[in-house]
Every structure is written in structure tokens, then in C-alpha cells.
Amino acid sequence: MPQHPAAPDDQGGLLDAFDQVVQAIVDLGWACREEDFDKPTECPGWTVKDHVVRVVASEKAFAALPREPMGPARQAEVRNQFERLVDVEVAARRQWTGRSVISELADFHQHRMSQLRSLEVHLDTEIAGFFGSRTTFGDQLRAQITETWVHEQDIRTALDRPGDLDSPAAAVLTSVIIDAIPAIAAGEAGIEPGHAVVLDVTGPVLARGGARVLEDEHGNRRGEELFSGQDRPEGDEPSDVTTVQLTTEALTRRAAGRRTTEEIHHTITGDAEAGRRLLDALEVLSPAPRA
Numbered sequence: 001m002p003q004h005p006a007a008p009d010d011q012g013g014l015l016d017a018f019d020q021v022v023q024a025i026v027d028l029g030w031a032c033r034e035e036d037f038d039k040p041t042e043c044p045g046w047t048v049k050d051h052v053v054r055v056v057a058s059e060k061a062f063a064a065l066p067r068e069p070m071g072p073a074r075q076a077e078v079r080n081q082f083e084r085l086v087d088v089e090v091a092a093r094r095q096w097t098g099r100s101v102i103s104e105l106a107d108f109h110q111h112r113m114s115q116l117r118s119l120e121v122h123l124d125t126e127i128a129g130f131f132g133s134r135t136t137f138g139d140q141l142r143a144q145i146t147e148t149w150v151h152e153q154d155i156r157t158a159l160d161r162p163g164d165l166d167s168p169a170a171a172v173l174t175s176v177i178i179d180a181i182p183a184i185a186a187g188e189a190g191i192e193p194g195h196a197v198v199l200d201v202t203g204p205v206l207a208r209g210g211a212r213v214l215e216d217e218h219g220n221r222r223g224e225e226l227f228s229g230q231d232r233p234e235g236d237e238p239s240d241v242t243t244v245q246l247t248t249e250a251l252t253r254r255a256a257g258r259r260t261t262e263e264i265h266h267t268i269t270g271d272a273e274a275g276r277r278l279l280d281a282l283e284v285l286s287p288a289p290r291a
Contacts, residue, residue, distance in 0.1 A: 003171065003174065003175060003178070003205065003206065003207040004205070004206045004207075005166060005168070005171050005205065006171060006175075007168070007171040007172045007174070007175035008168055008171070008172065010123075011122065011123050011138070013168065014123070014138070014141050014142065014145065014172070015113070015116055015117060015141070016168065017145050017167070017168035017169050017171075017172055018113075018116075018141060018144055018145050018148070018169075019109075019113050020167060020168060020169065021145060021148045021149045021152055021164070021167065021168075021169040022055065022059070022105070022109045022148055023109070024152050024163075024164055024167070025052060025055060025105065025148070025151065025152050025155060026102060026105055026106045026109065028152070028155055028156065028159065028161065029052060029098065029099070029101075029102030029105070029106075030099075030102060032048070032098060032099075032102075032159070034097060034098055034099065036048060036098070036159060037049035037052075037097075037098025037101070038098075039158045039159065040158065041154045041155070041157065041158040042154060042157060042158070042253070042258040042259065043154065043258070046154075047158075048098070048155050048158050048159065049093075049096075049098045049101055050090050051151045051154050051155050052098070052101045052102060052105060052151075052155070053089055053090045053093050053101055054089070054090070054151060055105060055148055055151050056089065056101065056104055056105050056108065057089035057090075058144065058147060058148065059105075059108060059109060059112055059144075060108070062112075062140065062144055063112055063115070119137075121137045122137065122138075123136065123137055123138030123141070124136050124137075124138060125137045127140060142172055142176065145169050145172045145173070146169070146172060146173040146176055146285060147285070148169070149164075149167070149169035149170060149172070149173055149252075150173070150252060150256045150258075150285060152164060152169075153249070153252055153253075153256075154258070162249075165204045165205070165248045165249055166203075166204035166205055166248075170204070170205050170248055170252075171205050173251075173252060173255070173285075174201055174205045174207050174248060174251065175207070176284075177199070177209075177251065177255050177282070177284060178199065178201075178207050178208075178209030179209070180284055181197070181199055181209040181210060181211050181223065181225075182211035182222070182223025182224065182225050183223055184223075184278065184281050184282065184284065185197050185211040185213050185223045185278065186211070186213045186214075186221040186222050186223035187221075187223075187281070188281035189274075189277045189278045189280070189281035190277055190281075191211075191213045191223075191274055191277065191278070192213065192274070193213050193214060193215035193221060194212070194213070194214075195212070195213055195240065195242065195271065195274060196210060196211065196212040196213075196226060196240060196241040196242070197210060197211060197241065197242045197243075197244070197274055197275070197278050198210035198226065198241050198242070198243045198244070199243075199244050199246075199251075199278070199282075200243055200244065200245045200246075201246065201247070201248055201251055202245055202246065202247055202248075203247060203248060204247075204248050205248045209225075209226075210225070210226035210241065211223035211224060211225055211226055212224045212226060226241075240270075241270060242268065242269065242270030242271040242274045242275050242278075243268070243269045243270060243275075244266060244267070244268050244275045244278055244279060245266060245267040245268075245269070246264060246265065246266040246267075246279075247265070250264040250265055250266060251282075254279060254282050254283065255282050255283060255284055255285050256283070256285045257283040257285070261276060261279040261280050264279075266279060
């Protein structure tokens with residue numbers, strides 16, 4: 001069963017996905033009353049406005065623009081240098097109105113998309129990542145899409161305005177997680193050698209990904225892909241598999257660390273402990289700082 005809708009894999013499609021998800025946040029912001037920007041989200045200590053600022057900060061970091069002057073950070077919320085920079089951006093706009101923050105995002109994003117579409121780069125072009133690391137333009141773009149879409153869902157949840165669960169950005173995030181299943185199963189999840197696990201995403205984005213864990217003579221474990229969310233052969237699922245079913249929304253909340261395994265609705269068929277370990281290890285996206 002191919003993933004549906006499929007994640008864009010070309011440069012134009014990925015840029016369109018990025019444009020759409022940021023514009024969705026802008027549209028949500030313009031529809032907010034000022035008091036809505038102060039509503040708490042599933043990231044303790046973070047308001048709707050804070051998430052918008054985080055998107056602004058991330059876009060500007062992606063563009064390698066100068067940051068705001070470094071100032072004191074709320075240490076309880078800061079776990080690495082990137083989180084410190086984000087915290088400084090949030091603090092710098094603490095007294096701004098919500099509509100001012102949305103206006104900043106709207107204006108900068110329009111300029112940024114024009115710049116991105118005119119760059120003479122390809123998805124596999126090596127670029128400087130955050131803090132001197134090296135990455136590719138494609139990997140950085142996918143990371144921006146998934147992070148921004150998670151923040152869109154943070155905002156939607158706080159405002160009780162669900163939506164965009166079948167968007168191109170949702171498809172990109174789902175594809176990223178499905179591709180990571182072999183590594184997760186053999187690594188953090190600690191699935192026993194010889195056992196297979198499958199993640200079944202029931203929609204609105206539909207996808208299935210699975211892996212069997214193998215162990216070599218040196219005790220090293222690796223996950224062997226059973227099939228991908230894109231090209232699963234019919235009838236190829238093994239009989240000893242543990243399957244975890246959950247929705248696109250539950251997948252996003254768990255993978256982003258917004259909710260624990262116990263806090264999301266899911267169904268496990270097979271080894272309940274293996275399924276729980278897979279879900280516990282599914283936190284593969286960078287979570288927002290915690291208070």
C-alpha cells in the first residue's frame with residue numbers, strides 16, 4: 001500500500017510544501033483575537049505566540065541571518081545552543097502583540113520564498129547547517145517542513161482548530177518517520193532480534209512501514225526493512241509481526257514529544273511490550289523546550 005498522499009520528493013514540491021505550511025500558520029494568526037496568542041500549548045510554558053516566534057527564528061536561522069543580541073535565557077527551557085537562540089528570539093518579542101509577530105512572519109516568509117525559489121542549488125547540494133554543521137539543502141528543507149508543521153499543529157491544538165492533517169507537510173513528516181522505523185526498532189526501541197514491528201498510520205495520511213531486527217555474530221543489531229510506505233509488496237507481511245496502529249495526528253504528537261505513549265490513542269496487535277517500546281522510542285523530532 002503506497003503512502004497516500006505521497007510526500008513530495010522533488011525540489012519544487014518540497015518548496016511548495018514549506019510555503020503552504022508557513023502560510024497556514026500566517027492564516028491562523030490573522031484569524032486570532034489578541035487574547036488567543038496567549039493561550040497555552042502542549043509545550044509547557046509556551047504560548048501560541050511563542051510558537052509563531054519559533055517559526056520566525058527557525059526561518060531566519062535557515063536563511064543564515066544575524067540573530068538577535070544574545071541575552072539571558074530561561075535555563076530550565078534551554079537544552080542546546082539552538083534552543084538558546086530560539087529563547088532569545090522569544091524574549092526579544094515578549095512585549096510584541098500577536099498580530100505584530102504574525103506580520104513579521106508573513107513579510108519575512110514572502111521574501112524568503114522568493115529567495116529559496118531563485119537559489120541555484122539542488123536537493124543534494126551541500127550547505128552549512130546550524131552552527132557550522134554540514135548538511136544538504138534537501139535534508140535541511142525537509143527538517144524545516146516537519147518542524148514547522150509540528151508547530152502548526154501545536155497552534156491548532158491550542159486554538160481547537162484541527163486541520164491540515166492531509167497536507168504535503170503532513171506527508172513529509174509521515175515519510176520521515178516511516179523511513180526511520182528500521183533504525184528505531186534496532187536502536188532506541190530495543191526490539192529483540194528476530195522480531196518484526198510495523199507502524200500502521202491510519203489517516204488522513206495513510207502509510208505503513210516495518211522492520212525485522214537482525215543480530216550479527218558480534219551482537220550488533222540492525223533493522224531490515226520489511227517494506228516501505230511507498231512500495232509495499234502485497235502479501236509480504238510476516239506472521240510474527242507486532243503492528244502498532246495510530247492516526248496521523250497521534251503520530252505527530254508522539255513523534256514530536258508532545259504526548260506520551262499513554263496519552264495517545266493507539267492499538268497494538270501482537271507483542272504488547274514490543275509495541276509500547278516502539279511508541280516510546282518514536283520521539284524522533286526535536287521537541288520544544290520544557291518548562
